[in-house]
Amino acid sequence: MKQLNRILALILVLSLLPLSMTALADEPVTITIWGSDRENMPFRNGLMTIELLKERLGINIEILSAPTESLAEKYGLLMAGGDIPTIVQYKAKDLLLYKDAWQPLNDLINETDTPNLWKVYGDPEIRRKVSDADGNMRFIGQRTAITAGKLFFWRQDWLDKLNLETPRTVEDLYNVFVAIRDGDPNGNGEKDEIPFSVRKNGSNNRGNVMPFVHNWGIAETFFAEDGQVRFGATDPRMKEALEWLHRCYAEKLLDPEYLTRDKTAWYSEWTNNQVFMSYDWSAYIDNVSNLFKGTDSDVHIVGAVPPEGPTGISETRDQLQPITVDEDWNAGIFVGASAEQKAAALKLFDYLYSEEGMILLNFGVEGEHYNVVDGQFVYSDLIMNNPDGLSPQDALRTFGIQSMLTLLQDARYERAFVSDEVNRIRDIYEQEGHIGEAFPTLAFTNDEQSVINEKYTEIETYVNEMIDKFIMGVEPLEGFDAFAAQVEKMGLQEVLAAYQAAYDRYMK
Amino acid sequence: MSVTEAAVRRSNRIRVSRGRKLFLAFNTAVLLLLCAAMLYPVLFVLAASFSEETAILKGEVTLLPVRVHIRAYEKVFHYPLLWKSYANTLLYTGLGTAINLVLTVFGAWSLSQKKMVGRRFLTLMCTFTMFFNGGMIPTFLVVKELKLLNTLWAILLPGAVSTYNMILMRTFFMAIPQSLVEAAELDGCNDFGVLFRIVLPLSLASLMTIGMFYAVAHWNSYFSAVLYLNRPELYPLQIILRQVVLMNEIVENASSTENVMAEGIKYATIVVAMLPMLCVYPFVQRYFVKGVMVGSVKE
Amino acid sequence: MAGKRGARLLRRVWSGRYLYLMFLPVFVYYMLFRYAPMVGLVIAFKDFNAFLGFSRSPWVGFKFFSQFFRSIYLWRLVRNTLLINLYDLVFNFPAAIVLALLLNEVQNRRFKKTAQTITYLPYFVSSVVIASMVVQFLSPSSGIVNHLIASLGGERQYFLTQPGAFRPIFTLMNLWKNIGWNSIIFLAAISGINGELYEACMIDGGGYLRRMWHVTLPGIAGTVVVLVIMRLGHVMDAGYETILLLQNNANLETSDVIGTYVYRRGLRGGEYSYATAVGMFQSVIGFAMVILANFLSRRYSETSLW
Structure with a gap:
């Protein structure tokens, strides 16, 4: 099998040789990005924002699309295969299941090389939300503009x-x-x-x-x-x-x-x-x-x-966190990528966190998707009264705006879309203390993680099942104490100890 | 005409008992009922795809469309990825079935020939994989190692032979009189000649039936696409169908007109996705019964 | 002596050279896509980490197997998987035989053909579509089944959340999908029965029921036995793709099967080694069942798979 592979590979290489010879000179570095893709929020090659990013940054970007409805499966397979794209965008919790895969970023994010990222991640309060058990930063998060979601x-x-x-x-x-x-x-x-x-x-x-x-x-x-x-x-x-x-x-x-x-x-x-x-x-x-x-x-x-x-x-x-770790936007850089690719990926992220990048990913191109009227960003008719009848948000997303690469959200975007009623109630939630901690x-460390895998996954299934049964009355609430005892028996204390250790680390 | 039929016809001349008549009436009634149960859900989907949204959701649609319109279809036909995925599925089904048939015929014919030494062992080797397999993740890793990910070969090759279908065909081939084979060999045919000139022309029924088995499987398959594809331009139809039928987005803000259409679009997509198969199989159907035989793999 | 026998063997092999050539691509296929993944089963005994690769991932022996055997869900998963298959074997398998027998008795050829066409139809509908139709039809507020129950004066039922209803729903769904298609193979077997046997039976004054009992059923017994043996090899599998579409927290008690569990833990949870260990357990049981069934069948009837 291996032999055959080698022969096939050789033939392939030989046939591509003339092509690569010409292309070898001055080819920009190519990075691949894996992320969630669906009809009303496409993440595909050829999107307007991605083409512009390529042009402005002088890097080649190739998108690997994973259908949203089977994202968890696709991620599992991706990580089982070990052939990881330069950048993977997914939930923080799942990224951290494979810590070894992601480039530690502590030394790479600093004032001189990545000034825009530093503006956000230099803040220790933000930094700890994206840090691993060993204190190293393993992914870039999405910075949200609002809290009341x-x-x-x-x-x-x-x-x-x-x-x-x-x-x-x-x-x-x-x-x-x-x-x-x-x-x-x-x-x-x-x-x-x-x-x-x-x-x-x-x-x-x-x-x-x-x-x-x-x-x-x-x-x-x-x-x-x-x-x-x-x-x-x-x-x-x-x-x-x-x-x-x-x-x-x-x-x-x-x-x-x-x-x-x-x-x-x-x-x-x-x-x-x-x-x-x-x-x-x-x-x-x-x-x-x-x-x-x-x-x-x-x-x-x-x-x-x-x-x-x-x-x-x-x-x-x-509610929404300053960094949305639970959504699919967090981006890890594969540790095995080449130095050029890693540099290009950081360059991309720094750009996405810059004013110019923020405007591109939140508003698009001036005169086309938005106009500045009296210093205010106003979406154009192409967006607000889309000729294809799309809602403003769907219209934006067909260009790749407000999509997977919008890592720095702008409050002006959030307010521009919604009705006064939504803005009113959102302000009340945020200002009058209706947002709980x-x-x-x-x-988690590897040891903590293996306790959680072994004990908590089973507890989770059981709890999910029982909560619905209690609500629906399939199981009478007199059974609640027995339910709690069963969860204890399944090893809740060990799981809590793992969580406590991780929590203490986080709070430190 | 089936054998029983023939026998019964002859016996009819002798006598048609009352019990027999009663049985036939009962038989017809049961089959009619069954047919109704088989047809109803499909007719419902068809009716719903032409019906007004609110009528579907209020349960007003039972058998006939309510407040007929074709807006759902217009919407579906404007779905850009639909046509691309349609073309992909046609390609996967066509090419995939061709590969399946070639390999299955080769495998079944060689394993049915007594002169092949070791065929018993090889047959068992194939049969074994029906009951014991490496599982999803190891299979995925193999496909990845072969560098097939994100190519059409990842869809076509991992399921290139169905052992069950190969056994069916092998049983069929074993019923072909050995004398025909020997006569052809005397005429100077080698095994390929025998297979292509003598056996295959006699095996139309089996080829059609097994081919249909494979084609349906290709048409309805989505899981290998979930496993092996990361490029929307390669997606088969069933992936799109799943997106439409099952989608539960996390963050969204679709426009109100689209929301109101969603249920109708769902049914229209279902119709579009199942129509080709439903149009093709009745033409192949007459081969089904003649084309399948199952038996022991020991000979 | 030995040399002579060897030479004869060589000559026989040589005479089949084209057959081997034909079989070669099939052989390559089986090696690459069926046997190579079996080598991958070693990850059940290792703590597999893709970045370390196969060889460098640490050995853990039977750790994941014993974790599964200690799971409080072990018994529930095995029970659900077996019962879903048992329901299928007890209801759906004979139903296809009965359908074949009924179709075989139809004398009007056009009716027979139409009935066949219609009963095959559901097989061509994909499982996503079928599952979503099931959800739709069973909906308490808008489903046709509950409209019917309500119009008959009954209480509307939320079937998909009742653990007791899951197996019947799933079995009926499969019955609908497969009965026609599965009857094909039995119809084929019936048509292969020698017509003289029927005549002999009739001359003896046998009615159609007796004919069915004494000629038709024995005539297809071989087919039935072989299919049952094959089916038993899959008693630990259950079409998890469809089950996943109908599963929810309230019916998990009966709907969670080994396949869905492996899927949840392995593919969605990233516990590859654990999931592979559970999958291997499933394969081993299935394989043992085939061996046993084949052994018993060879012993007590004349037919067997091998």
Whole structure:
């Protein structure tokens, strides 16, 4: 087999020889970038931004596209193969599963060589979010412009119609749900209102149901309290939160099909005038409002702050971080790449973090995608009233703007798109303390990681299964203590010890 | 005409009992019911693809389209990657099936010939891989080592022979009278001559059937593309279909008009993706029953 | 003596030279794509790290096997995998035989052909499409099944979250997809039965049921046995690609099979060695089943796979 390979390789090399001889002179270095690609956010060769980056930086960029819906599989295969592109963009947690693969960046990011990166990563507060267990920086993150990413929102017109007061606590909210269910605000004479409904989000179907538990002072999985790492799923407060969620589910206040409700079905619940309240990315306030555009209904979608839990906590913990480590944008540089490639990759990143690069990746090309009016960036008609009928965001993404390489987001971009209502509620979340402390993405040592692989993956499956069963009542909540005991038995303490060690390292 | 049919016809002249009539009525009824159950979901998809979005989601569509329109199809036909992936799938199916057939015929014929010493061992060697395999990751590593990633060969070669299909064909070949082979050999044909001049013309049914087996597998396969391809211009149709049918984005902001269309687009894509196969197989169908035989691999 | 025998063997091999030439590409295929990956199974005994490569990854012996045997999911995975296959073997396999028998009794040729065409149809629909149709039809709010239940006065059911419903749903789905296609091989076997046997049976005054029992079924028994043996080799596999599409946290209790587990841990979780060890366990059991089934079959009936 090897012999055959060698012969084949030889033939190939010989046949390419004349070609490479001519190309050898002054060929710019080629780097390959692997990242998530899908129809409404393409990451492919030939995108406008990528062509411009090639031109401006004098490097050759080749994109390896991985379909978003099988990203985890593609990443697993990529890493199993060991043939790694120059740059890989993926979630921090998964990048750090293979620490050896990524070039340590501590010595490479400094004031002289990469001044733009240094402006962000020179800050130790930011730096520790991208550091590995050994203190070395292993990837470049995406710098976000805003914090409030996900929000609650509801139909204010229904509250008004039924003369309901704005609910303050979870119990108030429960009563409002009941009133909505029984009060027939859509006026069709049927009891078909679904007070709270969410869209399936990624692989975790109940993701948008769980933020309620944050108001009990916990998170769904790991969170820190007084410097101590705790596990939310088996916390006694989780039992109380689940009792509330189960009550809502059993009384048909929570969408009974939340496990399989995909986006289109969820939208149709809205258009059928069935849904009162939901939780999602802030842009969905506008998306849902747009569903009713053109109809003469008096639908009024308004953002809402989280309901207070029993101890008065009103916050959500799953918000955007200054560096989004949980999304697919983090970029590691392969340690085995050639010195020229590594240099080119750093040059690229530094450019992406510069003012010029930021403008290209957030706004595009002046006169084409945006114009500057009175010192303000304004998107052109090509974007805002796209001739192909694309939404502004989709239109931008067809050029590669606001896409996989937008590593430095600009607040002006964020504000330019959304309605006043979204900006209003986002400011309230950020300024009035509705954003809870998020648990950092931790970097583990190899020993800690192997404890987590062996114990936590099994615990995770079990917990995922049981939480849904508790909410749906398939498993009665009397079984909660037995559930917690089982998780203990599966080695929770060892896992917590690993997390604690990593957390202490992070906080130091 | 099947053998039973012939026998029954002859017996009909003798007597048609009441029990027999009853049975036939029952038989027809069961088959009609079964056919309805088989057809319904496909007809539903067809109807939904022409129906208005809200009608689909409210469950108004049962068998016939509601508020007919073809906007979903217009949208699908404007999907740039669709045509490219369609062409890719045609290529993978055509070329892939050709490779499959050549290798399978060669393998099946040589293993069916008694004069090949060691064929029993070789047959078992092939059969063994039906039940024992290296698994996904080791196979991936081999394909990677052969430098096939991101080429069309990664799609075509790893599944180039299906052992099951080769055994089916081998059983078929073994039923060909040895005398024909010997006569051809006396006429000076070597084994290739025998295979191409005598055997294959007699094996149309088997070739068509096994070819159809392979073609369906190629048409519906997506997993090898997930495993081995990183270039959208090489994606087969099923990858696009999955994106449309299963997509759950993480961050998004699609326009409202598109959102409202999504369900219809889903069904239109499904129709577009399954239509070619559904159009082809009825023409090949008459060979199916004659083309497959399974038996022991010991001889 | 030995020389003579050797010479004869050589002559026989030489006379089959073109056959070997024909078999050569097939042989290369099997070596490259079937046997070479088996060498890769050593990673089940190593802590595989792609950057160290095969040879430099450290040996860990049976660590990953024992980790799997200690897993609280071991029994559940094995049980679910076996039961899904058992359901298939008990319901879907005979169903295809029954369909073949029924089709065989049809006298109107056009009806027979149409019925065949229609029953083959689902086989040509891809599994993504079928799975999404299942989700659609079973939806409590918009699915046709629940519309039917509601119109009959029943309570709407959320089938896909009921662990008890998963196996029946999955089995029915496969029945729908495969029954027609699987009946082909039995129809072929039936058509190979000697017509004189039927006549003899009829002259003895046998009705169609007796004919079925005494002629048709024995006539296809060989085919059935061989197929069952092959099927038993796959008792530890289950079409995980389709299962993944129907799986959710609430039905994991019955829907999690070895295949989906390997997929989750290996491909999505990056635990290559662990997943390979579990996959190897699966292969070994499957292979043992074939050997056993073949042995029993050879012993108690005349047919066997080899």
